[in-house]
Amino acid sequence: MRRVCLVSAEGGGSSMGHLGCLALLIAPLFILQICGEERCNKDEFTCRSSRCISTKLLCNGVDDCGDGSDEDSCQNCTSGLFSCGPSDACLLKDKVCDGRADCTNKRDESRELCGSDQPAAQTAPTCPPSEFQCDNGECIRHVWRCDNTPDCSDGSDEEDCNQNECLVNNGGCSHHCVDLPMGFLCHCPDNMKLVDDSLCEEVDVCLERDVCDQLCVHSSHSITCDCHEGYRPGSTTGACTAGGDEAQLVLTTSKGIQLMSLFGTDHETLAPHLPGRGPLAAVTSNRTLYWAQQGQNFIYRISLDKEPQEAVLVQKVQGSVSGLAVDWIHRLLYWTSPDQGSVNAALMDGSPEHPLITGLDEPSAVAVEPLQGFVFWTQCGSAPKIERASLDGHGRTALVTSSLNQPFAITLDIPRQLLYWFDQGARSISRVTFEGRHRKTVVESNGYLDRVFGLAVFEGYLYWSEEVTRSICRANKHDGKNLQVLLSDIPSVGGVAIIQPVLQPNGPAACGRPGTLCPHTCLIDLQPERLRFRCASTETRINKPQTPEISVPASTFSVLTFAGILSLIIFLSVLLLGVVLWLCRRLQPSRASSALSFSLKDSQDPLISHESHSCTRTFRIEASSKAKWLHVLLRGISI
Numbered sequence: 001m002r003r004v005c006l007v008s009a010e011g012g013g014s015s016m017g018h019l020g021c022l023a024l025l026i027a028p029l030f031i032l033q034i035c036g037e038e039r040c041n042k043d044e045f046t047c048r049s050s051r052c053i054s055t056k057l058l059c060n061g062v063d064d065c066g067d068g069s070d071e072d073s074c075q076n077c078t079s080g081l082f083s084c085g086p087s088d089a090c091l092l093k094d095k096v097c098d099g100r101a102d103c104t105n106k107r108d109e110s111r112e113l114c115g116s117d118q119p120a121a122q123t124a125p126t127c128p129p130s131e132f133q134c135d136n137g138e139c140i141r142h143v144w145r146c147d148n149t150p151d152c153s154d155g156s157d158e159e160d161c162n163q164n165e166c167l168v169n170n171g172g173c174s175h176h177c178v179d180l181p182m183g184f185l186c187h188c189p190d191n192m193k194l195v196d197d198s199l200c201e202e203v204d205v206c207l208e209r210d211v212c213d214q215l216c217v218h219s220s221h222s223i224t225c226d227c228h229e230g231y232r233p234g235s236t237t238g239a240c241t242a243g244g245d246e247a248q249l250v251l252t253t254s255k256g257i258q259l260m261s262l263f264g265t266d267h268e269t270l271a272p273h274l275p276g277r278g279p280l281a282a283v284t285s286n287r288t289l290y291w292a293q294q295g296q297n298f299i300y301r302i303s304l305d306k307e308p309q310e311a312v313l314v315q316k317v318q319g320s321v322s323g324l325a326v327d328w329i330h331r332l333l334y335w336t337s338p339d340q341g342s343v344n345a346a347l348m349d350g351s352p353e354h355p356l357i358t359g360l361d362e363p364s365a366v367a368v369e370p371l372q373g374f375v376f377w378t379q380c381g382s383a384p385k386i387e388r389a390s391l392d393g394h395g396r397t398a399l400v401t402s403s404l405n406q407p408f409a410i411t412l413d414i415p416r417q418l419l420y421w422f423d424q425g426a427r428s429i430s431r432v433t434f435e436g437r438h439r440k441t442v443v444e445s446n447g448y449l450d451r452v453f454g455l456a457v458f459e460g461y462l463y464w465s466e467e468v469t470r471s472i473c474r475a476n477k478h479d480g481k482n483l484q485v486l487l488s489d490i491p492s493v494g495g496v497a498i499i500q501p502v503l504q505p506n507g508p509a510a511c512g513r514p515g516t517l518c519p520h521t522c523l524i525d526l527q528p529e530r531l532r533f534r535c536a537s538t539e540t541r542i543n544k545p546q547t548p549e550i551s552v553p554a555s556t557f558s559v560l561t562f563a564g565i566l567s568l569i570i571f572l573s574v575l576l577l578g579v580v581l582w583l584c585r586r587l588q589p590s591r592a593s594s595a596l597s598f599s600l601k602d603s604q605d606p607l608i609s610h611e612s613h614s615c616t617r618t619f620r621i622e623a624s625s626k627a628k629w630l631h632v633l634l635r636g637i638s639i
Helices: 012-035 205-209 538-543 559-602 606-638
Strands: 044-046 052-054 081-083 090-092 131-133 139-141 176-179 184-187 192-195 199-202 215-219 222-226 231-233 240-242 248-253 256-261 267-271 280-283 288-292 298-303 312-316 323-327 332-337 342-347 354-357 363-369 374-379 385-390 397-400 407-413 418-423 428-433 440-443 452-458 461-466 471-476 484-487 496-499 521-526 531-536
Touching: 205 215, 205 222, 248 280, 280 323, 280 496, 288 323, 323 374, 332 363, 342 363, 354 385, 374 407, 385 407, 407 452, 418 452, 452 496, 461 496
Parallel strands: 323 363, 363 407
Antiparallel strands: 044 052, 081 090, 131 139, 176 184, 192 199, 215 222, 231 240, 248 256, 248 496, 256 267, 280 288, 288 298, 298 312, 323 332, 332 342, 342 354, 363 374, 374 385, 385 397, 407 418, 418 428, 428 440, 452 461, 461 471, 471 484, 521 531
C-alpha cells in the first residue's frame, strides 16, 4: 500500500511533518461530519430523520416526513378554521384563497391550495362605479352628466350628449341602464335598491326598518330582535339595555376633564388643573382616560378612580394629534396626525410610535375594532374618504369615497357592526357597515350639528359634542329623532367618550388581521419600520418576557452538525498545540541555554537553578517522546 506521508526522522521538519500528516488525517473526519449531513433549502423543512420536505406540506394532516415531525408542532385549530402552520395563526375558512395572504408564510394563498400563486393584476385608479370620470381625471356623480350644466372643470361631462350612454360601460350602472332623451337613469331589480345613483345593493330588511338596537333576524316577513351578552332587552321593542354599572360620559373642556351621568344633569370636574380640549379615548375595564390637547403632540393618561388624579405623559409624538382610539385587547393606542399625514400606533406603556398608514391628506379621526382586527380613519383633504385596514396596516380598503365633504368625527357601533361619521360640510351624521355598504344619513342639520368635535354611540343613542352651541347632545341612532341637549354652556367643549365595561367586551385577539385568531396568545413585535403581530405557542407563552420581542425561528441544528463543530474545535486545538511544540523545539537550544546561564549568574538560589534544569530537561523529554509517538503512529497507519 502506498504511504500517505514521508516523514523525516530528524530536525524541526520532523515535527512539522508529523503535524501535517495529523491534520490530513483529522480533516477528512471533520469534512465528513459537516458535509455528510443532508442540508435542506430555505423553503424546505428538516424532518427528525434528516429528510427534506417542502414547507408547504407542514400541518396538512398527512405524515409526509414518515416520522410525524412535520405535524408535531402544529396549532390545533378548531373545526372550521384553517391552520397556517407551526406557531402561526388559525384562519377563518373564507380567508383562504381570497387573494390576500393572511398567514405570515402565505400558506393560505399557496399554489397547492388555490391553483396559482400569482397576484391579481393591479389596475390604474379610476372613479368608482357610481361616478363619471372627467377627461381631466375629476370624478362627478353620473346623474350630473348631460344635464346642461358643466360640472367637470373642463366641461367634458357635457360633451357627446346626443348618444346612448347606456351603450358605453352600461352607463356606469351596476344593473339596468335606461336611456333618456337627455342623459340616462340606473334601475335596480326587485329586492335591491339604488345607492349613489348607479350602484344596486341587496336590501337589508333589518337595516332598512331599523327596529332592533343590536341583533336582528329576518324571516318570513317578520323580524326578531335580540341582544348581545352583557345586555338585556329594554322596555321598548328592539331596545337593549347594558347591564352592570351605570354608564357615564366623559368630555374634555378648556376648564378640565368633566364626568356626567347619561340619565341626569349631574356632572363634576375631575381634573381642573388639566385644561385643554382635544381628542379623547377610554379603557373601560380600568376606567383610564387617554387624551391629547388640540394642536399639541403630547398624549396623556389619567385614572378616574385614583386620588389625586394626576396626568401621566404617555407619548411625545411626531406632529399634532387630531384623533385618538384605544385597542383594549392588544393594549395599543392609535392616533391620527394631520401634520405627518399618518395613522400611528404604540403600546399603552409609552413605547416608540409606529407609523401605520402614511401619505394621507389631512387625516382627522380614528376608531378601532380589535375583536375583528380593524382600524378605521377619515381624511378631510382634497379627496375626502373613510378607509379601513387591519390593525397592522395591511389590507387598506376605501369604505366611503363619494358624497363626502369633511368627515371630521367617527365612532363604532360594535354590536351592530356599523360606522357612524359626522360630515361638517353636510352638517349630518351618517353610517355604513364595516364593509362600506348600506349607507344611510341618520341625523341631519337640526341646529346642533354646525361643528361636532366628538362622537360616541351607546345602546340606542348617538352622543356628540357641539362647539358652536357649546353643548352635549344625543339623538336616536336609527333615525335621528328624540333630540336632547344633555349639557349646555360648556367652555370650549372637546372630545367625548362613554365609560361602561360592556362597550369593550373581552374576546380572542385578532392578532393584527381580520379573521386571524390565535389559539393561545398574540404577541406584538416592536419593529422600527412597522407594527407586527404574531401568534405565540404554549411554550412561547410560558417563557415570553414582559415586553414582547421579535420572534426568532427555532434552531434547526442537528446532532450531526454539533458533532461537526466539535470536530472542528478539536482539530484547531491540536493544530495550535502542534504550532506551540514546533516553536518551542526551534527556539529552545539557543534561548533556553541563554536563559539558564543568565539565571545562574544573577541568582544564588539553588531552587531556581534546579527548577530551570528540571523544566528544560522535562520539556525536551516530552517533546522527544511526542515526536517518536507520532512517528510510530503514522508508520503504523501508512502500513
